[in-house]
Amino acid sequence: MLNANSLIYSFKIQSLFMLRIHHIAIICSDYEKSKDFYVNKLGFTILAEVYRAERKSYKLDLAVNGVYQIELFSFENPPARPSRPEAQGLRHLAFEVDDIEKEISRLNDQGITTEPIRIDEFTDKRFTFFADPDGLPLELYEI
Secondary structure, eight states, X not given: OOOHHHHHHTOOOOOOXXXXXXXXXXXXXXXXXXXXXXXXXXXOEEEEEEEEGGGTEEEEEEEETTTEEEEXXXXXXXOOOOOSSOOSSOOOEEEEESOHHHHHHHHHHTTOOOOOXXXXXXXXXXXXXXXXXXXXXXXXXXX
């Protein structure tokens, strides 16, 4: 005889099978400034760039080391999203690096301020933060 508990456990829930993150979308306030930052300062590769006249919006597809993709969007008067104090939603984007000090030096040479290096208390790995032109927190995480 079935009871309520046996019914609950008799159904197996199917999990989604996700391979990886496909892309991350970022809405910027100043398209040219953000494009310069991500392409010329961080060194991401442009895969495609389109202007969508009906939306008065640019969409820039960027490759990170040929693997990950960032979509950079512009829209008219997007509302600001708070980063500090920490708010709900996306907290930050983290990028793996082999030599954190070398990458910090590259950022600092381009006028990009980085926080002091910290140690992840759980992995003992080193990391630091910096920000994009709109204040979106970005992290370098040494592997």
